[in-house]
Amino acid sequence: MAIDFPNSPTVGQIFTSGGSSWQWDGVKWVAQASTPPPQGTPNKLLNPFMEIDQAHEGAAVSTTAAATNYIVDGLVIFINAGTVSGQRSIDVPPGYPNSVVTTQTATGTVAAGTINSLYQYIEADDLADTRLGTSNAQTLALAFWTKSSIAGTYGGSLRNAAGTRSYVFPIVISAANTWQLITQVIPGDTAGTWVTSGNAAGMTFNIALTMGANYQTATLNAWQAGNFLAPTTITNTMVTTLNSTFQLGPAGLWVAPQPQPLLRTSIQAELTRCQRYYEKSYDPGVAVGSTFSVGAANVIGGVALANAVPAVQAGFRSTKRAAPTITFYDAAGTAGKISAYTGSWANGATAGTIFGTTNLVSVQGTGTQQFINYAYTADARL
Amino acid sequence: MSEYYLPPVPPEGMPTFDGVVREDGAWIPNDSANRDWADYTQWVLEDGSPLPYPPEGVPPSGNP
Numbered sequence: 001m002a003i004d005f006p007n008s009p010t011v012g013q014i015f016t017s018g019g020s021s022w023q024w025d026g027v028k029w030v031a032q033a034s035t036p037p038p039q040g041t042p043n044k045l046l047n048p049f050m051e052i053d054q055a056h057e058g059a060a061v062s063t064t065a066a067a068t069n070y071i072v073d074g075l076v077i078f079i080n081a082g083t084v085s086g087q088r089s090i091d092v093p094p095g096y097p098n099s100v101v102t103t104q105t106a107t108g109t110v111a112a113g114t115i116n117s118l119y120q121y122i123e124a125d126d127l128a129d130t131r132l133g134t135s136n137a138q139t140l141a142l143a144f145w146t147k148s149s150i151a152g153t154y155g156g157s158l159r160n161a162a163g164t165r166s167y168v169f170p171i172v173i174s175a176a177n178t179w180q181l182i183t184q185v186i187p188g189d190t191a192g193t194w195v196t197s198g199n200a201a202g203m204t205f206n207i208a209l210t211m212g213a214n215y216q217t218a219t220l221n222a223w224q225a226g227n228f229l230a231p232t233t234i235t236n237t238m239v240t241t242l243n244s245t246f247q248l249g250p251a252g253l254w255v256a257p258q259p260q261p262l263l264r265t266s267i268q269a270e271l272t273r274c275q276r277y278y279e280k281s282y283d284p285g286v287a288v289g290s291t292f293s294v295g296a297a298n299v300i301g302g303v304a305l306a307n308a309v310p311a312v313q314a315g316f317r318s319t320k321r322a323a324p325t326i327t328f329y330d331a332a333g334t335a336g337k338i339s340a341y342t343g344s345w346a347n348g349a350t351a352g353t354i355f356g357t358t359n360l361v362s363v364q365g366t367g368t369q370q371f372i373n374y375a376y377t378a379d380a381r382l
Numbered sequence: 383m384s385e386y387y388l389p390p391v392p393p394e395g396m397p398t399f400d401g402v403v404r405e406d407g408a409w410i411p412n413d414s415a416n417r418d419w420a421d422y423t424q425w426v427l428e429d430g431s432p433l434p435y436p437p438e439g440v441p442p443s444g445n446p
Contacts, residue, residue, distance in 0.1 A: 325411070350439030352390065354399055
């Protein structure tokens with residue numbers, strides 16, 4: 001029996017016939033899983049709907065240097081050519097809350113070592129069920145929405161943390177400024193050295209926007225030794241085109257034989273996952289460094305006992321991946337400072353010392369301080 | 383390139399912070415899994431040497 005697909009479908013539209021379903025990705029109909037997703041196939045990606053943005057709350061992050069810059073929780077932009085601004089966006093495929101958008105705000109040139117990419121680390125402990133690097137390595141499946149102002153070929157890849165094993169596949173964006181669903185099935189890597197336990201990075205999922213020859217390969221859709229991030233056919237005009245944009249929407253990486261539905265968990269579950277890596281004492285939606293009133297209910301505070309200095313012990317909202325970097329903020333929003341009461345409240349004071357673990361931080365005041373108030377961030381990101 | 387400071391002398395009876403304080407006022411613990419500590423150890427390998435903690439505290443170098 002012929003299948004009569006709808007004419008003029010909209011992006012994301014689902015069509016079902018004879019017990020099978022297809023989704024229109026903007027270019028073609030993509031077959032959906034014909035059976036319910038197997039139990040125990042959680043999405044390995046952190047913040048897969050790009051909605052949690054604790055550090056920036058939607059503000060743009062501009063980067064020029066070769067450094068790890070998080071745009072939203074879990075998602076990094078790394079560039080070493082030109083200037084790129086990245087931020088959370090509400091321009092999304094149908095039915096989803098957020099995406100991220102990068103904009104090339106100053107152009108650069110493409111050299112052999114150029115890297116302009118989006119990526120996410122996956123912690124080794126979250127890879128235990130992949131069995132990567134063994135004869136029982138499991139099949140992985142990827143699905144993600146993309147959109148770019150420049151149609152062409154980009155690079156998708158999975159790579160081990162050491163950069164000694166790579167799987168590169170082309171991302172072909174057929175039409176500019178149109179959301180498109182990309183899917184890829186990746187056989188498990190039975191070779192190489194993979195770290196699949198512990199709190200270090202075990203894998204990166206990378207999307208190459210512009211990539212120099214040092215990281216290009218003609219070996220596609222197969223695991224190989226080496227550090228490769230893009231096909232040799234990558235278009236590579238993103239970095240040379242002023243105000244070019246690239247967007248990444250909802251994304252998933254599963255231990256599964258085929259891509260699974262991009263199911264959204266609860267906002268609290270996603271926030272808690274993100275807080276393993278980064279948290280702030282500010283309320284959700286309140287930017288880091290915002291001013292506050294001393295003594296406010298949501299501010300951390302401590303009082304001095306007799307013949308002592310103020311001391312505060314605050315538990316984190318979620319156990320951290322590693323001992324976190326702590327940055328304090330006083331009521332005026334100044335980083336590195338706390339507010340202290342020595343007969344009157346003043347900002348710009350400093351903490352006496354701190355000590356802590358992956359679960360809590362204890363802060364001591366100094367000298368004549370009778371009360372202390374502060375906000376904080378705790379950063380244990382990969 | 384960031385500058386780093388040794389931790390301040392703690393209040394009496396309190397332990398000294400096991401880590402360093404960056405010029406933006408961030409307290410970085412001595413944990414090899416902390417990426418900021420990794421940056422610091424790399425800075426030391428490149429002949430960086432942390433300064434004594436200033437009497438008035440580390441002046442912040444700006445908000446994020």
